[in-house]
Amino acid sequence: xxxxxxxxxxxxxxxxxxxxxxxxxxxxxxxxxxxxxxxxxxxxxxxxxxxxxxxxxxxxxxxxxxxxxxxxxxxxxxxxxxxxxxxxxxxxxxxxxxxxxxxxxxxxxxxxxxxxxxxxxxxxxxxxxxxxxxxxxxxxxxxxxxxxxxxxxxxxxxxxxxxxxxxxxxxxxxxxxxxxxxxxxxxxxxxxxxxxxxxxxx
Numbered sequence: 626x627x628x629x630x631x632x633x634x635x636x637x638x639x640x641x642x643x644x645x646x647x648x649x650x651x652x653x654x655x656x657x658x659x660x661x662x663x664x665x666x667x668x669x670x671x672x673x674x675x676x677x678x679x680x681x682x683x684x685x686x687x688x689x690x691x692x693x694x695x696x697x698x699x700x701x702x703x704x705x706x707x708x709x710x711x712x713x714x715x716x717x718x719x720x721x722x723x724x725x726x727x728x729x730x731x732x733x734x735x736x737x738x739x740x741x742x743x744x745x746x747x748x749x750x751x752x753x754x755x756x757x758x759x760x761x762x763x764x765x766x767x768x769x770x771x772x773x774x775x776x777x778x779x780x781x782x783x784x785x786x787x788x789x790x791x792x793x794x795x796x797x798x799x800x801x802x803x804x805x806x807x808x809x810x811x812x813x814x815x816x817x818x819x820x821x822x823x824x825x826x827x
Contacts, residue, residue, distance in 0.1 A: 647695065647697070657692050657696060658706070660688060662703055664685035665677065665700060665703045666744070669751075670747065674700075675751070711741065712767075718737075723768075727820065728813075731812045731815050732808065734812075735808045735812045739808055746800060749801070754794075754797065758789045758790050761792055762785050791815075791818065
């Protein structure tokens with residue numbers, strides 16, 4: 626049984642918002658949650674997202690459907706969990722995240738996207754663009770420098786929606802162009818767009 630790399634067990638309660646997946650501390654449930662996620666990610670490498678079933682995830686993880694539904698409500702929620710783990714891992718790698726300026730944050734983010742390019746390529750190949758927008762829109766407002774930048778023009782929710790859509794489309798184009806710009810170049814482009822839209826002095 627070959628599983629995708631797992632991120633560390635972590636407290637997801639601050640990151641999931643209204644999402645309903647299991648966020649307790651039972652060691653068996655936490656282990657099952659990770660096994661189900663890893664099984665799902667392995668299947669995503671082999672099949673279209675639309676063709677992956679809960680039964681297939683359980684079979685790959687060697688767990689029952691009952692266990693699955695004690696932890697997740699659907700395969701979409703498994704994907705939400707993967708994004709949550711990635712965001713927590715990004716925060717773990719950048720403990721100074723809340724002190725970063727926009728350019729530093731964008732550059733660190735695109736290095737992370739490139740490092741995780743296999744996963745993001747799978748999302749793009751499966752046409753899950755809207756999923757990426759939703760996830761970015763959920764997590765971007767939790768980052769301090771973007772909160773401060775957006776407040777210059779008020780309406781943080783609209784700013785997050787704008788940026789989530791823009792980053793998703795730029796990310797897709799960057800992947801489809803086979804990374805025709807370096808991380809530094811694409812980060813500079815995105816930073817310029819953020820500053821030009823909300824606050825020229827950031």
